[in-house]
Amino acid sequence: MSFESVSGAPEAVLVRYGELMLKGANRLDFENTLARNVRLALEPIVPVRLQREHARLLVFPQGRMEAVLQRLQQVFGISSVSPVWGAPCESEAIVECARRVLEDALLAIAPGETRRFRVLSRRADKRFPLGSMELDRLVAARIVQASHPLRIDLDRPELVLGIEVRENRAWLYARREAGPGGLPVGTLGRALCLVSGGIDSPVAAWMAMKRGCEVVFVTFHSPPYIGENAVHKVMDLVRVLGRWQRSARLYVVPFAPVQEALCDAGAESYRTILYRRMMQRIATHIAGLERAGALVTGESLGQVASQTMENLACIEQAAGLPVLRPLICFDKQETIALASRIGTYELSSVQTPDCCSLFLPRHPVLRGSIATCEEIEARLDVDQLVRAALANTQPHNLGHTARLRKVST
Numbered sequence: 001m002s003f004e005s006v007s008g009a010p011e012a013v014l015v016r017y018g019e020l021m022l023k024g025a026n027r028l029d030f031e032n033t034l035a036r037n038v039r040l041a042l043e044p045i046v047p048v049r050l051q052r053e054h055a056r057l058l059v060f061p062q063g064r065m066e067a068v069l070q071r072l073q074q075v076f077g078i079s080s081v082s083p084v085w086g087a088p089c090e091s092e093a094i095v096e097c098a099r100r101v102l103e104d105a106l107l108a109i110a111p112g113e114t115r116r117f118r119v120l121s122r123r124a125d126k127r128f129p130l131g132s133m134e135l136d137r138l139v140a141a142r143i144v145q146a147s148h149p150l151r152i153d154l155d156r157p158e159l160v161l162g163i164e165v166r167e168n169r170a171w172l173y174a175r176r177e178a179g180p181g182g183l184p185v186g187t188l189g190r191a192l193c194l195v196s197g198g199i200d201s202p203v204a205a206w207m208a209m210k211r212g213c214e215v216v217f218v219t220f221h222s223p224p225y226i227g228e229n230a231v232h233k234v235m236d237l238v239r240v241l242g243r244w245q246r247s248a249r250l251y252v253v254p255f256a257p258v259q260e261a262l263c264d265a266g267a268e269s270y271r272t273i274l275y276r277r278m279m280q281r282i283a284t285h286i287a288g289l290e291r292a293g294a295l296v297t298g299e300s301l302g303q304v305a306s307q308t309m310e311n312l313a314c315i316e317q318a319a320g321l322p323v324l325r326p327l328i329c330f331d332k333q334e335t336i337a338l339a340s341r342i343g344t345y346e347l348s349s350v351q352t353p354d355c356c357s358l359f360l361p362r363h364p365v366l367r368g369s370i371a372t373c374e375e376i377e378a379r380l381d382v383d384q385l386v387r388a389a390l391a392n393t394q395p396h397n398l399g400h401t402a403r404l405r406k407v408s409t
């Protein structure tokens, strides 16, 4: 009998994905996109071979297992990953492999310590002669010996030896790392996120990605009033977010001429709402270029004066696409916790002025009306302002390969 693959190092990564409700063509799209995203995510790390199995993906990397595991934890659609050792589908071979897998897991246990333990097998190949519970018992009986620090506890195990019996091979593991969940980026099309250097909008972008949207970014920037460091901060944020999908494309829109025109139009208390309405219009055009089906913002109900129900209605009315607001009912603390997890919080916390801080109204209106917005805008050539802003808009590709490239702004 050959145990050639039961060596010290795991052979592959077993990738599990959730969303059990997916059926038919949706499921195929989900699996195809997930496989493509996994390949793209691992490309810069190490060459890999993928093997698709029913409801699982096996990734065979040529080394760098820890880096691969970490990277896979940033691929949406994955519910968990395990480094796995393979064995022929035969009970003696499985027992032998289980010993090796446990040897590895037990290295972390100090002398004298014990662990509650169980075996948990799944039989995808029903031709395997033993049922899952029988296999659990057989393997446990053969490997838990008096001298071992393992104590069988089926209900509250600290260490689980997993066995997946598949058609041609059994896969064993003792480690399971959580994935980010959600849907593979791209399965729900594209969205354009209005991203500032604040804490909220990067989190909103991440949440849209998590639900399967590929996110393109736009930021509004107001030179010469606001320094270049503000736009560099947004670029850094977009680079971090880009790690969660396969692209990091940012449009930088010069916004000062729009703001100056709005200030000239008077109605100071409406200024912030009017800025936002112009942002929605310009963003809608860029979304058209990018074939994006929705806009995403970091707005949250009641967080600031511009985010009352009435003011959000005024802002949204200027958009030509659905506006997704993933944080709408989040408390600030919830957003901060998520920003820390994603890795954007520290960057966002560096204080830089935002274009909206320009010419701030002393008493912003709390319950704006759409009719008043339209009345003020009638004093301006809105279309011309939008066209001029678009003409001076710069797209930047900030993906990993473009990291060191000098970006002119």
Ligand code: ATP
Pocket: 193, 194, 195, 196, 197, 198, 199, 200, 201, 202, 218, 219, 220, 221, 279, 296, 297, 298, 299, 300, 303, 304, 306, 354, 355, 356
């Ligand atoms: P954030 O932390 O995302 O800046 P916020 O709570 O500070 O959000 P606002 O500043 O009122 O709220 O902005 C609301 C939303 O409008 C932002 O989440 C973002 O989607 C969009 N936005 C605001 N300023 C800009 C900007 N300069 N460029 C692009 N989008 C912006």
Ligand code: MG
Pocket: 196, 198, 354
């Ligand atoms: Mg802000």
